[in-house]
Amino acid sequence: MxxxxxxxxxxxxxxxxxxxxxxxxxxxxxxxxxxxxxxxxxxxxxxxxxxxxxxxxxxxxxxxxxxxxxxxxxxxxxxxxxxxxxxxxxxxxxxxxxxNANSVAEHTLMLLFMVARRVRHVDQELRGGNYNVRYTLKNTYELGGHTLGLIGCGRIGQMLAEKAACLGMKVIGYDPYQKQENMKAPITLKDSKEEVLKEADFISLHLPGTPETHRSFGMADFKAMKKTASLVNCARGEVVNTEDLIEAIKAGEIVGAALDVFEQEPLPMDSPLYDMEEVILTPHTAATTxxxxxxxxxxxxxxxxxxxxxxxxxxxxxxxxxxxxx
CATH class of the missing domain: 3.40.50.720 (NAD(P)-binding Rossmann-like Domain)
Structure with a gap:
């Protein structure tokens, strides 16, 4: 046989x-x-x-x-x-x-730390000889005491919430498929995405790639976020309108972003994202532990x-x- x-x-x-x-x-x-x-x-x-x-x-x-x-x-x-x-x-x-849920949750948490402390900018300045960059930093934050907003509260979102809560973060989220009474993770569910965007200091996306979610996160969402807020995406690149994200950061609608996934992969070498000091990039490595x-x-x-x-x-x-x- x-x-x-x-x-x-x-x-x-x-x-x-x-x-x-x-x-x-x-x-x-x-x-x-x-x-x-x-x-x-x-x-x-x-x-x-x-x-x-x-x-x-x-x-x-x-x-x-x-x-x-x-x-x-x-x-x-x-x-x-x-x-x-x-x-x-x-x-x-x-x-x-x-x-790979825990791996992705940990990677997302790492990116939260990195965007909160503007690690790309600091690293770049240090390598250029500016050891005193620490005296000029703006828009750097501790995670503890701040609010993490989850768009999508499935397995990975809930794992992230547990880790973030241990750091003293308040975690809120929006997911039309979840109910508060069934939520085991420390997430306070909101009735709309807009409520989460308005209240959160950091937004983390945990959405599947579907026709309904394709480019569903765009300029209207960035404008609804706090101007001091940042976006993290370790879910699917195509759920974010990349052009809107770039414009939102340039216009000061949000402070920055940390991305592990992109609309086009590999990320084209002519993408403006490479040159933006407000953006942390990793090459779809959240699940590679x-x-x-x-x-x-x-x-x-x-x-x-x-x-x-x-x-x-x-x-x-x-x-x-x-x-x-x-």
Missing amino acids: SKKKVLFTVELDQSGRDLLDQNDIEIIVSPDQKEETFIKILKEEKIDAIITRVDPITPAMMDASPNLKVVAKHGVGLDNIDVDYATKKGIQVTWAPGG REAVYNCCTMAATGVIEVLKGEPVSYPVNHLDNLEYR
């Missing part, structure tokens, strides 16, 4: 490889991240499973292999997978809920193994009860 085959759209951690090897599943790693390359491999190798991080999994890819039974997400954001099409074709989609990578990779591999063996799926995205291969 021939081995089952899984396509890695990019190379993944050894922990996932080990699990797949132990279950006699052959791994094929794509040499690049082009859709035509993925389709070629899927067709020629008659791939049974795909594991992806951020690479799009399209209908054309799902049509390319008659053997394809499962698409596993190395992480939680599902905007790169056409889940509806997968469901129509009877393809199981799995994910890694919570696998050793712990998060291990969790997400092993959870994705587990999903592949369970589906290909016909076992109950631990982390299903879509619920398929009558798949032929089971």
